[in-house]
Amino acid sequence: MTSEEDVLRIFPEEMRGKWRKAAGYAERLQEIRLRADKPVLLCIDGKEFFKDKRGEIVSRTEQAEIMEREELERLISYTCSYSMYAFEEEISRGYLSLPGGHRMGLAGEVVLSERDKIRNIKHISCINIRISHEIKGAADTVLPFLYREGRFLNTLIISPPGCGKTTLLRDIIRQVSDGNPYGGGVTVGIVDERSEIAGSFQGRAQNDVGLRTDILDSCPKAEGMMLLIRSMAPKVIGVDELGSEEDIDAMKKVLSCGCAILATIHAGSAAEAAERLFMRKLAGEKVFERYIVLTRRLGKCEVEAVLDKEQRILSGGPL
Template sequence: MDKKEEILKVLSLNLRKVMAGSNLNFEQLQEIRLRVNKPLIVIYKNKEYFINKEYKFDSSKKNAYIVTQNEMRETMEYISNYSLYAFEDEIRQGFITIQGGHRVGVAGKAVTDGDKVKNLKHISFINIRLSHQIQGCATPILPYIMEEELVYHTLIISPPGGGKTTLLRDIIRQISNGAAEGKGTTVGVVDERSEIGACYMGIPQNDLGIRTDILDCCPKAVGMMMLIRSMSPEVIAVDEIGSREDMEALEYAINCGCKLIATVHGSSVDDIINKPLIGRLVKEKIFERYIILNAKRNIGYIETICDSRGTVLFHG
């Protein structure tokens, strides 16, 4: 099943006609935004467009197709295979992963128990984010984060939407598989937001390599401990670290002999140093390599790779 089929089959019948009739290249489609009684919006080639009633791209909302409540209800039925209850754990986190690894963000009325969200009802907002793998995108940086079969503790620094998860995903795949003549590495992935592996029914929809084990929808700090105790990873990979619990788990993993590959939001090493928790790890030179992405140049653009002393090893 190709990407177009994977997306169209979870949309209401009317929305399928609209999206199919718009002649979109689904390989370049990034998001579909649905809101009750609001215009149909897509993010396509990094730009926002309305889809109008003639199924055409439009920069104006004047003639935009308006999404109805019935279309939202029907779409949620297809997304959940007519059983929202079966996806209750995912919904309380605000998203459902569908076949193909595409992530459906949802919002509506939160049902709470104290300060915890138990469920969502009256779902009136849907954001379908299409999964895009770029296999090979990590190839240029591998010589900087590996020496023979040794992986350096690596931190990928990027602003939101800068391509850090895509890069992390391909690093995991390549070090897991190993080069044709080399040894692969056992990798443990804690995929808290189900974005790295994008598991559907427990099976990763993204290729993370043949020696990779995944804990899906598990808090990073808890998951790192679980993987170390149960799966004996040589490398642990996590996305978007930041909490105190994350830092403690990272230090525990290092003391257990695991190598780390992690990502964090930021624009430079100096920016990260100023953050109170992770800044300490940077000052203590825990990370041996830093990869800085610059989304202003291009999504996934590698601006700099440097070592723990700040020596620039690569400049884009």
């Protein structure tokens, strides 16, 4: 579980005092949004709140603390160990990885290279701190449906934003890697494009993704899947947020090598996911043998349904 101290460590020492009460919500805190000269916003249990100057959590805009640009700059400098130049490559990807598996998204003035690629982001004025939540056992209710005679089935997690898909993905990976009552432990490869699954910081996974798991951090999914097949011989490959035809093409090559796939996609239902342009390449092939559909009810994430490859309902209920 994410602790109060985990959240406080995100901030420099001189800022921690007024973040202590917000950090008290660590287990329910999802995002901290900081924008220069704008109110300080928090997302707690999927609902939006503000922080006032005393550190109290409030619900009215007029009570909110306004984020000073100088304080924003101090936070970024602290996160970069007071050397933004050393973190230029990471900044160019739009985020910084934080200890504990958390992530700091960045927005500001983009600096382009001669080839019109993003080289850097300067004058950063917006920060989105996404709080990672490792929940061991999150996959317990769905795991029985993901195996057949000890073999892990190709599985797609379908979820709207903020419904815990990465948390569920991470725990499935951990249990597939370590072994569980339904199948022995196998080698798992993760292509962690945005450092959200393993939450790697300086090359070390901050989250437990299993003892037989190999991680490719900050690597594009399509290239990473093929690299893992060539170099690490995984039995299962896990990726977060399929989003392009290249991802689908690479995934099909992985399957042709006899490796199983565990993936996620942003959508509200299996039908909506199938309508995505890049997903139409799979139409009629029934690549995925299991679909896990997530939803949020009354502020809590739930498994709306586990479906088979014919999209028949196998199960559903709270995570």
